[in-house]
Amino acid sequence: MRTRLTVGIAALCAAVGIPAPARAAPLEPVSAATTATALPVVNMEATVLAAQIDPRRPDNTLTPGAKSSVLAVEQALQAQHLLDAQWVDGYFGTQTVTAYSAYQRSLGYTGLDANGLPGTTSLTRLGQHRFTVSHQISAGAKVQRDGKVVDARTQAMLTEAERLLGARLKLDQGSYNPGGDPTSAGTHDGGGVVDISVTGMNAATRTATARALRQVGFAAWVRDPSQGDWPWHIHAAAINDTDLSTQAQHQTGDYYLGRNGLANQKPDDGPKVAIHTWEEYQRSH
Known part of the structure; x- marks a missing residue:
């Protein structure tokens, strides 16, 4: 008949005069996070x-x-x-x-x-x-501003630009507006793009407004009638808005490359600021 071994490893090693082996650490399960x-x-x-x-x-x-x-x-x-x-x-x-x-x-x-x-x-x-x-980005829900549609991200950017200016901005045209003003060439078809009224603004105020918009992450330009078939206004496209139309994507890309956002691709004629996105602005303030 076989006798079951009941002596522990440590006791057995001691009996024969050899050191007991070190106990191995238990293996940790690999988590989803790992x-x-x-x-x-x-x-x-x-x-x-x-x-x-x-x-x-x-x-x-x-x-x-x-x-x-x-x-x-x-x-x-x-x-x-x-x-x-x-x-x-x-x-x-x-x-x-x-x-x-x-x-x-x-x-x-x-x-x-x-x-x-x-x-x-x-x-x-x-x-x-x-x-x-x-570094995930979201355009957010669609909201109303001055009777126009914009996304929540654009709304937040406009609100911060107003704080910098100490003045209220009024929209002439909002976002998600396909088939709207034909002179916009499709830039307002998606999100992130607005036209801002300059009624009552002098040249200095128009420039200051474009600068504040650029500071919070818009590609923004003062547009005048000599550039196209439109009245004076400020055109602004929110960089990195994931709902940008193809045409608006081209404008924001051109802005980074020092162009004016128009089909003629002339040099940028707006106020000079350090270019950054809305998320970069938020992290620095």
């Missing part, structure tokens, strides 16, 4: 900014701070068979915008929701098991 932190991180702010600027560049210069994030997005689009390998280069040019728009449509999105600018939902879904998303 797995997530091992993935690359896509900075949404930088990625969306590159998607506005890069297609407007005359060359393949990369948007500063965006390369690794754009590369991760492009690699994911390539894995979806939406982007050829030759365009996986960290440059969010027209090919990448087109591919991202196709990805949005594959999710069932249409119209502004498939404008080629990464939104939080689509970007997060694209990144499943590939990357996580930081």
Whole structure:
């Protein structure tokens, strides 16, 4: 009959005069958080900014701070068979915008929701098991201002510009206005874009208003009748608004490249300020 061994390992080692082995630390389970932190991180702010600027560049210069994030997005689009390998280069040019728009449509999105600018939902879904998303942006809900429609992000930006100016701003035209003023060339079809009344403003006040708008993250210009078939007004497009129409995306990209946001692409004629987004402004104040 076999006798069951009941002597512990430590006692057995002591009996034969050898040191007991060190107890191994128990293995810790791998948590979902641990797995997530091992993935690359896509900075949404930088990625969306590159998607506005890069297609407007005359060359393949990369948007500063965006390369690794754009590369991760492009690699994911390539894995979806939406982007050829030759365009996986960290440059969010027209090919990448087109591919991202196709990805949005594959999710069932249409119209502004498939404008080629990464939104939080689509970007997060694209990144499943590939990357996580930081610095998320949201245009927010649609709200009313002066009888016009704007998104919550634009409303907050206008409110802060008013605080800087110490004056109320009145809208001549809001956002989400397809088929509106034909001279707007589609810039108001999506979110983030407004025209501001300059009634009662002198030249200095118009310039100060454009400056305050730029300070909070708008690409803003004073428009006069010599530039087009329109009255005096201030045109402002919220940089990085994920609902920007294609035409408005081009304007914000041109603003970063020192242009006037018009079809003639002449030099920027607005007040000079450090260019930044609304989120960057918030972090610095």
